[in-house]
Amino acid sequence: MTTPARRLRLMFGCLLIFLATIAAVNWVANPYGAWRIAVVDRAYRDAPARTNEANERVTTAYRVRVEEPTTMLVGSSRVLLGMPVEESSPDVFNASLSGASLAEIAAVLQLAVANPRLRRVVWGVDFYTFDERFIGFRHPETRLRLEGDERRFMVLSVKETLLSMRALEDSREILLRAFGGRKKLPPPVPVPWPEELIRERLVQAGQAGLNGTDDALLKLQLTPWIANYSAYRLSEPQVSLMQRAVKTVEQSGAAIILFIPPLSSCELEAIEQTGQWQTFQHWKRELLAAGPYWDFSGYGKLERADSLFLDVPHFKPAVGQVILRRLLGEDCSQCGEMAGLIWDAGVLVDTTTVDQYLTRQDATRTDSMGRDHRCVGMVKEMLRAHGSDAAGR
Amino acid sequence: MLFNSYPFVLMFLPAVIVGVAVLSRWRSRTAVLAFLTLMSWVFYAWWNWRFLPLILFSILFNFALGRRLQRVAPGARAGRARGLLAFGIAVNLGLLGYFKYRNFFLDTASVALGGAWRLPALVLPLAISFFTFEQITYLVDAYHGDTSEYDFLSYSLFISFFPHLIAGPIVRFKQLVPQFATAEIFALSHQNLASGLFIFAIGLFKKVIIADSFSPWVAPIFDSAPAVVFSDAWGATLAFALQLYFDFSGYSDMAIGLALMLNIVLPENFDSPYQAHSIIDFWRRWHMTLSTFLRDYLYIPLGGNRNGSVRRYLNLFITMVLGGLWHGASWTFALWGGLHGAYVAVNHRWQRFGIRLPAAISWALTFVAVMVGWVFFRAPSLPRAQVILAGMAGLNGFAWPHLPYSIGGNRYKFLLPALALVLWCPSRRTIMERRWENDYLFAAAFAVLAGLSILRLGDPSPFLYFQF
Numbered sequence: 001m002t003t004p005a006r007r008l009r010l011m012f013g014c015l016l017i018f019l020a021t022i023a024a025v026n027w028v029a030n031p032y033g034a035w036r037i038a039v040v041d042r043a044y045r046d047a048p049a050r051t052n053e054a055n056e057r058v059t060t061a062y063r064v065r066v067e068e069p070t071t072m073l074v075g076s077s078r079v080l081l082g083m084p085v086e087e088s089s090p091d092v093f094n095a096s097l098s099g100a101s102l103a104e105i106a107a108v109l110q111l112a113v114a115n116p117r118l119r120r121v122v123w124g125v126d127f128y129t130f131d132e133r134f135i136g137f138r139h140p141e142t143r144l145r146l147e148g149d150e151r152r153f154m155v156l157s158v159k160e161t162l163l164s165m166r167a168l169e170d171s172r173e174i175l176l177r178a179f180g181g182r183k184k185l186p187p188p189v190p191v192p193w194p195e196e197l198i199r200e201r202l203v204q205a206g207q208a209g210l211n212g213t214d215d216a217l218l219k220l221q222l223t224p225w226i227a228n229y230s231a232y233r234l235s236e237p238q239v240s241l242m243q244r245a246v247k248t249v250e251q252s253g254a255a256i257i258l259f260i261p262p263l264s265s266c267e268l269e270a271i272e273q274t275g276q277w278q279t280f281q282h283w284k285r286e287l288l289a290a291g292p293y294w295d296f297s298g299y300g301k302l303e304r305a306d307s308l309f310l311d312v313p314h315f316k317p318a319v320g321q322v323i324l325r326r327l328l329g330e331d332c333s334q335c336g337e338m339a340g341l342i343w344d345a346g347v348l349v350d351t352t353t354v355d356q357y358l359t360r361q362d363a364t365r366t367d368s369m370g371r372d373h374r375c376v377g378m379v380k381e382m383l384r385a386h387g388s389d390a391a392g393r
Numbered sequence: 394m395l396f397n398s399y400p401f402v403l404m405f406l407p408a409v410i411v412g413v414a415v416l417s418r419w420r421s422r423t424a425v426l427a428f429l430t431l432m433s434w435v436f437y438a439w440w441n442w443r444f445l446p447l448i449l450f451s452i453l454f455n456f457a458l459g460r461r462l463q464r465v466a467p468g469a470r471a472g473r474a475r476g477l478l479a480f481g482i483a484v485n486l487g488l489l490g491y492f493k494y495r496n497f498f499l500d501t502a503s504v505a506l507g508g509a510w511r512l513p514a515l516v517l518p519l520a521i522s523f524f525t526f527e528q529i530t531y532l533v534d535a536y537h538g539d540t541s542e543y544d545f546l547s548y549s550l551f552i553s554f555f556p557h558l559i560a561g562p563i564v565r566f567k568q569l570v571p572q573f574a575t576a577e578i579f580a581l582s583h584q585n586l587a588s589g590l591f592i593f594a595i596g597l598f599k600k601v602i603i604a605d606s607f608s609p610w611v612a613p614i615f616d617s618a619p620a621v622v623f624s625d626a627w628g629a630t631l632a633f634a635l636q637l638y639f640d641f642s643g644y645s646d647m648a649i650g651l652a653l654m655l656n657i658v659l660p661e662n663f664d665s666p667y668q669a670h671s672i673i674d675f676w677r678r679w680h681m682t683l684s685t686f687l688r689d690y691l692y693i694p695l696g697g698n699r700n701g702s703v704r705r706y707l708n709l710f711i712t713m714v715l716g717g718l719w720h721g722a723s724w725t726f727a728l729w730g731g732l733h734g735a736y737v738a739v740n741h742r743w744q745r746f747g748i749r750l751p752a753a754i755s756w757a758l759t760f761v762a763v764m765v766g767w768v769f770f771r772a773p774s775l776p777r778a779q780v781i782l783a784g785m786a787g788l789n790g791f792a793w794p795h796l797p798y799s800i801g802g803n804r805y806k807f808l809l810p811a812l813a814l815v816l817w818c819p820s821r822r823t824i825m826e827r828r829w830e831n832d833y834l835f836a837a838a839f840a841v842l843a844g845l846s847i848l849r850l851g852d853p854s855p856f857l858y859f860q861f
Contacts, residue, residue: 004583007832011587014840022848159399165848216620216789220613 023162029171029178032062034161043185044177056080056097057104057138058160059170061145064108068117069093071191071328074108075124076100078261078313082320083124085191092191102129102238103136106245107146113252120255122327125242125293127260127271127283132233192324199336201318202308209316210264211306218266219378221312225267226382229274239286246290257327258293260284262302262319262345264309266375273379277365281358284349292350294327295357299364302345304373308338394439396593396647397601399850405436406651409555410581413655417579425579426546429655433555437519444518447488448553454484455528456548459535474536481532489525492517497722520559522719524552526686531566533690540566547573556651560644562662563682569657578656588825589654591835594843595821596646601849603814604639606807607632615771615781623791626784628808630764633771635811638667641680646821661822667763667815670755672736673744675763687716706741710734720770725778729769736762 028039073083073094080096095108105123112118128134137143144156161167177185189197213221249256263271271280287293296302308319322342325332332339349357394401409432416424438445458481465474490498531551534540543551543566551569552558572578614621614629621629645662652659662681669675676684692712698705710731717730750758768785772778783789829835 004587007835008583008587008590010832010836011590011839014836015843018840018844019847022844159851163848164851165845166851168848216622219620 019163022168025175026162026164026167026171029174030161031167031170031174032059032161033066034062034157040174040178041182043182044174055166057142057145058164058166060095060097060108061111061142062157062161063093064095064111065114067093068115070117070119071122072112072118072120073122073124074100074105074112075261076126076129078126078315079122079124079320081310082261082315082317083122083191083324084317084320096124097138099138100126100129101134101136101138102241102245104138104142104146105129106241106248107137107143109245109249111146113248113254118252118254120257120328121249122257122259122324123246124261125258125287127280127297128228128232130234130238130242130283131228132235133231135235135238191321192328192330193318193321195325195332195334198318198321198325198332198339199334201316201321202336202338205307205316205318205338209307210266210309210311213311215374215378218312218375219382222266222270222375222379222382225270225312226274226379229270229276230383232274232276232279234279234283234286236286239289242287243290256291258287258291259323259327259346260287260293260295260297262296262308262315262323262342264306264312264315265303265373266312266379268297268299268303269373269375269379272365273383281361284358285354288349288351288354292348294323294346295349296323296342296345296347298345298347298361299367300345301341305338305341308342394436396644396651397597397846397850400439402847402850405432408432410586410654413579414581417581422573422579423546426550426573429555430546430550430553433550433553433558436555437553437558440519441516447518448520448524451485451488451524451528452549452552455481455531455552456545459531459540459548462532462535463538463540478532478536482529485525485529485532489521492521494718494722501724523557523559523561523563526563526719527552527565530563530686530690534566541571543570543574554652554657556648556655556657557659560641560648561680561682562645562648562660563686564659568660572657580656581654582656585653585656587835589650589652590843591839592650592653592821592825593647594650594839594846595824596643596648596650597846598842599639599643599646601846603807603811604636604643605849607636607639607811611636611771615777616773620789621780621784622789623784623787626781626789627764630768630771630781630785631808631812634667634764634767635808635815637767637770638663638815639811642821663820664822665815665818665820667760668756669759669763670752671759672733672740672762675759676733676737683716683719687712691715702742706738709737709741713737724775725769725772728775728778729766732766732769736766 027035027037030037030040031045033042033045067090069090069092071092073079073085073092073096075096077096077098077100080094080098083094083096085092085094095112097104097108109121112121137146141156144152145160148156192198193201210218246256246258271277284295302308309315319342322332322335322339323346325335326343326346332343335343347353347357394405396402409429412428412432413425416428434445434449437448458477462474462477462481465477531540531548547570550573551564551566554564554569557564611629611633614625615633642663649659649661660682664678664681666675666678669678692708695708695711696704697708711734713734714727714730717726717728717733720726720729749755765782765785768781769778772781
């Protein structure tokens, strides 16, 4: 029999059952390892759905607390997309975040050093993260996730890992993988990739990348970089923050390897034409306060090979794997001819070599100016539209 | 405070319901009204308490003026009352103009006269466009003697009643205040609580599950894409049309549902507008309370259709341009309004020919015309609108969309189901009017709608109409 009171009770009852069911599914699947339950093997948890900045900031914040890798990769989307840890690599965890700020990376490292197995951290350092406008946390809740006290973190955990659509989508994916069984999981791929895999991928680089991008999309990709570099102001406190983060890792007993990722011709052109080249060089000098680093971002041959870039800011995974092999001191002589170009682009910079290196970079840059690349004219045109005074160099 | 946020759903709403339930046991209408008014002010101040004095001043000023207008003898109306009314409208519009339009007028004057005048941008007080219009309707009604007995508490609640305060529906004195006077109005009923909750859940679902799915796609194309191809331009415009509809009608549903929980009936604001077969029909279905306001308080006072067809079309055009500008201080909104003014005028003219187009053609023409209008409504500037319109006209090629990595996947999978929903699904009102004999089905439907929406409350996003 229908009565309004009964209907109301049923509505709340059904809602509670619905939410409790969702929470139970998420708890059992435990997509981010936030709860002490191991019904579903963590092997199925690898490669959760990471589709945007917000998702990464949720999943990484929980996983960095529970994963126990020996090698951790940190940085921005350049490292996230360029050095993917694809399947079942318990020894390597990529904790990079798209558009990561230095504060976020430092907070991730603070959590990561609690892992007793951690032996080394590879940090892809980005010029943009030292901009005054990139200080602090990109998303308001990221600080709470990474630095919050236990009680508030617990409330947030319930909200994000049990009563969340995002968690439900990731749980669904994990449960589907688990139902498929281990046999259906892709075979584990060691990180860094084996040489033959790198060789194969570099040969396949082909047209699917920056070289195959039409002008309209290229402009779309360049737009944020023109805006960023036009208003770039180097922040000295950010250098200190990085120094402190590096020290935290070193004090935990783990080694830290710093590198500046490769930049495409288009991005270097944006730096150049916005008048930030000297700031870029100055930043490289300042960076030494944190320790020696590998620089793959200079003018040379790598930046001109558009086929090695996914788009304006991102290098391809095969490129990242060659870099990783180089950083970790592993051989890559069988990685193919293209790998040599990437390998040779890396220069170890320390206080004794920095002057010579930067002078050489200035010279190479002068040689490269005026060369024929479609981004030269495009950046100039976009800067004119952007109304920047830096258009005329 | 956003309706689609944890603080509202888990704290504010339960506190209001429990508070009203407790107070209504005292059978004190005043206590309930005072409590609801206070909670509405808390709701408003949650966003920015610094603007609370502004809305309180506006309420006090208009209440005092309205009472004065009411007291003026009918014989004196031609002079003194009209003067009072003009003063009241001027103060209201002055306030709105100061916060919302001053830089728009300065920019326009700068361009026209070659100056470089600019004042620092002001934070637009939330809901100022809505409560200004509502208070103007009150003053006009008071002038016409259409306001019955009421007290300050009823008037305060009429303006600041939290369900409609931020983004409507735009309510009139006669629609709301008489409801506050009935004795049983705040004796909570299970029936209305259940129906109100269900309507609220539908609105929440529309907002957080459907509308928010489109937002990541719309912005990159409208705001920064340098050249937009045909498929991207139409895709983004369609996505915006759906985003706006589900966002705003979702908000209206939530407002109507919340009010119903408290036994208050708010006017409907949407009636499947994308199913319209003409522009006139569209405006009978889209933001209905604004359309009615514009008709009764602008178009008719301008002369309506009383002075010949030319003057009628001019009045329509002026009404729609001002309606466009109400949405925002920008020429894009004025153009959007002007375009719709022209559409409506053409539609009226066409009706005089007595030619009826096949339903599919009239629907398609209406739909495309509305889409073109949305380009001006959404574009951040006229040049950006040109870029999108050029794309829609195919001037930049017809390629299938190639959205950049940052947009987050293909949104096309959402477009068709959402489009089907707006084109074929009965309106929310129709759904609620059917007899739900089966309690289990009703409760299960509520649980799915509300439950899925709650799972998305972690990332609350503001409603599009909050900016107006």
